[in-house]
Amino acid sequence: MYSEIMINLDPLETRIAILEQQRLVQLWVERADYGRMVGDVYKGKVEGILPGMQAAFVDIGLERAGFLHISDMKEAQCREEDDPAIQRSTCNRIEHLLKEGQEIQVQVTKEPLRRKGARLTTAVSLPGKFCVLVPDGSVGVSRRIVDEDERERLKEIGARIAPEGFGVILRTMAEGASSADLLEDVRQLHVQWGEMVRRQAGHSAPFLVRKERGLAISVVRDLFGRNIDRLVVDEIDLYKQIVGQLDGSGSSLVDRVEFYDGVVPLFEYFGIEEELDHLFDRMVRLPHGGSLMIEQTEALVVIDVNTGSFSGGHDQEETVFVTNMEAAEEVARQLRLRDLGGIIVIDFIDMESAEHREALMERLKEALKRDRARTRVLPVSEFGLVEMTRERARPSLLEMYFEPCALCAGTGQIMSFLSAAMYLERQLKALCAKSRADTVTIEIAGDLKEYLETSWIERWSGIERQVCPTLIVRDRWDLPKYGFKVIDGYSLFSDQP
Secondary structure, three states, X not given: OOEEEEEEEEOOEEEEEEEEOOEEEEEEEEEOOEOOOOOOEEEEXXXXXXXXXXXXXXXXXXXXXXXXXXXXXXXXXXOOOOOHHHXXXXXXXXXXXXXXXXXXXXXXXXXXXXXXXXXXXXXXXXXXXXXXXXXXXXEEEOOOOOOHHHHHHHHHHHHHHOOOOOEEEEOXXXXXXXXXXXXXXXXXXXXXXXXXXXXXXXXXXXXXXXXXXXXXXXXXXXXXXXXXXXXXXXXXXXXXXXXXXXXXXXXXXXXXXXXOOOOOOHHHHOOHHHHHOOOOOOEEEOOOOOEEEEEEOOOEEEEEEEOOOOOOOXXXXXXXXXXXXXXXXXXXXHHHHHOOOEEEEEEOOOOOOHHXXXXXXXXXXXXXXXXXXXXXXXXXXXXXXXXXXXXXXXXXXXXXXXXXXXXXXXXXXXXXXXXXXXXXXXXXXXHHHHHOEEEEEEEEOHHHHHHHOOOOHXXXXXXXXXXXXXXXXXXXXXXXXXXXXXXXXXXXXXXXX
16 A cells, blocks of 8 residues: 655644555644653652552643553552562552652653543653663564564564663564664663663652654654655755664665655645545545544544435445445544544444444454554444444544634534523523612623514513613623623612511
């Protein structure tokens, strides 16, 4: 499959697009005012222990404390006990591993999401081009490398090149790499580890020990391999940096790197900008006329598949099958493209054929194999729904590009004028009945006031006479179209005897 990486650099924003067969399948965005945090290493201070959740809150210097669960802690030394059985049991409790005020080294595995702080781990690791350096003495090989002979070769090399007291994980990019390249990669990572240890010495928590490389360099390191046919960059300094990095490692990929200096912007020239115009559309069209409806909520993502204008031939089952198969491919693409994560529910169109249902699940799983994020797909439920999860390490693109609407608070719905007018009437009657006010002053959104004085004029005139002796109404054009605000209500009657 022909694959390309396009990197567009702007002082305020870095955008990286992945194209497969000249079609956009993934987009990463990094803003100057909000860089990536996954991979950052901190010296943090434990500020709270939650025995009921077996977790701790760790201050790493951000607005919200990070969250550390016991399952994200590497083996730690816990308090000594005379009874070995008690010793083992205490090591399974967060309160015996950490204490408030304790300084610990942690690494960010998930960026802050909405009201949640960053997810942390004490199992710090350093990623390189081919290897990941880990401080536990183990040797592992990426699951994406399926050839058993290659896996055994890499395991043998990994065991030889791991520094004393460390382990290595051979990444997907290590497939076919020479032992000399792998050794050099581990050597550089070991040097970085030493620098990280020296950097945190003498600094009290919270302290940023190591910042992960910028998005562009990280993507080149993690993705630019033999399976990428071309890498295009539109900023000369970054182009030179990438070429220099590849030259220094003896990579044969230098010839695949291109500098773009055209008059037409890079993303516009390659048709990426046009695809981005529809990136957040709720409806996504399928090739034969079917469609997806994508609803993203805080708790989960719901995707509904429809045949739309596709009527197919004379066989309804075949029409549904074709639509579902196209939807499976597009669902996998949209998950990557929008960076959707968490729980995802897909409502495919019901099919009677068990063979078709099995083929659909195979197509979906095969399409998801191109996704670097971890996914898990459950069998079709008795209601015909496919439930799955996708690893979420950072806010989705929707959350990055948009904020909740000031009018609807993110619901996508606003009150009708009739409903708003009736609600205003009830509120005014209740206010005047409780306060026995002689004069009430209210501010009403200009659109709602116009509605009251035209379409609702007869009823509104009656309300003005009934609710209180004097009702003062003012325009307020910055309120939502159905909004109003009671300014004051003066009571001329005393409740005291």
